[in-house]
Amino acid sequence: MYLMERTNNHIDTRPSYPMNGPNPILVLLRYGWVVLSALILLNCSTSKTAIGHYQQEKLNDVAYGTSPRNVMDVYLPANRTDKTPFVILIHGCAWVKAGKEYVRDIQDTLLNHGIAVASINHRYANQTDIHYPQMLADVNQAMTYCHTHAAEWHTRPDGFVLMGASSGGHLALLTAYTTPRNIRAVVDFSGPTNFTDTTLLNYADKVGLMEVVQMMTGKPYVKGTLPDPAFAQASPVTQVKPIPVLIVHEVFVTIGRKIAVW
Numbered sequence: 001m002y003l004m005e006r007t008n009n010h011i012d013t014r015p016s017y018p019m020n021g022p023n024p025i026l027v028l029l030r031y032g033w034v035v036l037s038a039l040i041l042l043n044c045s046t047s048k049t050a051i052g053h054y055q056q057e058k059l060n061d062v063a064y065g066t067s068p069r070n071v072m073d074v075y076l077p078a079n080r081t082d083k084t085p086f087v088i089l090i091h092g093c094a095w096v097k098a099g100k101e102y103v104r105d106i107q108d109t110l111l112n113h114g115i116a117v118a119s120i121n122h123r124y125a126n127q128t129d130i131h132y133p134q135m136l137a138d139v140n141q142a143m144t145y146c147h148t149h150a151a152e153w154h155t156r157p158d159g160f161v162l163m164g165a166s167s168g169g170h171l172a173l174l175t176a177y178t179t180p181r182n183i184r185a186v187v188d189f190s191g192p193t194n195f196t197d198t199t200l201l202n203y204a205d206k207v208g209l210m211e212v213v214q215m216m217t218g219k220p221y222v223k224g225t226l227p228d229p230a231f232a233q234a235s236p237v238t239q240v241k242p243i244p245v246l247i248v249h250e251v252f253v254t255i256g257r258k259i260a261v262w
Helices: 024-030 032-041 100-112 132-148 167-178 198-206 210-217 229-233
Strands: 005-007 010-013 057-063 071-076 086-090 116-120 160-165 183-189 245-248 252-255 258-261
Touching (some): 086 132, 100 116, 116 132, 132 160, 132 210, 167 245, 198 210
Parallel strands (some): 010 245, 086 116, 160 183
Antiparallel strands (some): 071 116, 252 258
């Protein structure tokens, strides 16, 4: 059961009560139709009129920056034009693990439906010098690279859709709300949105995720105290702009030996 609300351009399908969910990537793989439905709902479906004359291309490990982590796989559909939707896809795994291979099936699904996709790696959060501003800078740098190569690739130069799962959903939202670029829409699968919520922070501490949250924000959190202002600055909910957003969460409930899916 989902609580669905629409407020202006914002569609939220969060569960109506807190509960642990499954790995968001498994959600994506098992419900790939949601990805395409999201783009259609946000008016980002492929053009029915304009057709280009270019072949499908797959450009792997394209370096968009100077860090070894600044690489992306760029998949370009056949018959694309400068109006074809272009998704910047951001992997999840708590800002500190995994990579673009983690969402390869999603990238393939989008490509097969005529959507251009750049699936990016970003620098991992750490305890010293890589926190959310540096990861946002990576996403922005990837978009700049796609912009500057638009004529070469025969793709749109701007108006990207940001899509991510888990921590990637968080980065997609936060980038969309803070970048000067024109973002067409955001699709967030199970990404956290409010790090000022001490209930969420205490739960993160309970399940062993506080260390990565502190690496992402760059600041410590002490239970029973107010979070550092960096926790608010890293929260998409405090940065909201009028951009179409679809947030999707899934909840599993075990009943005896059966699993119910909400």
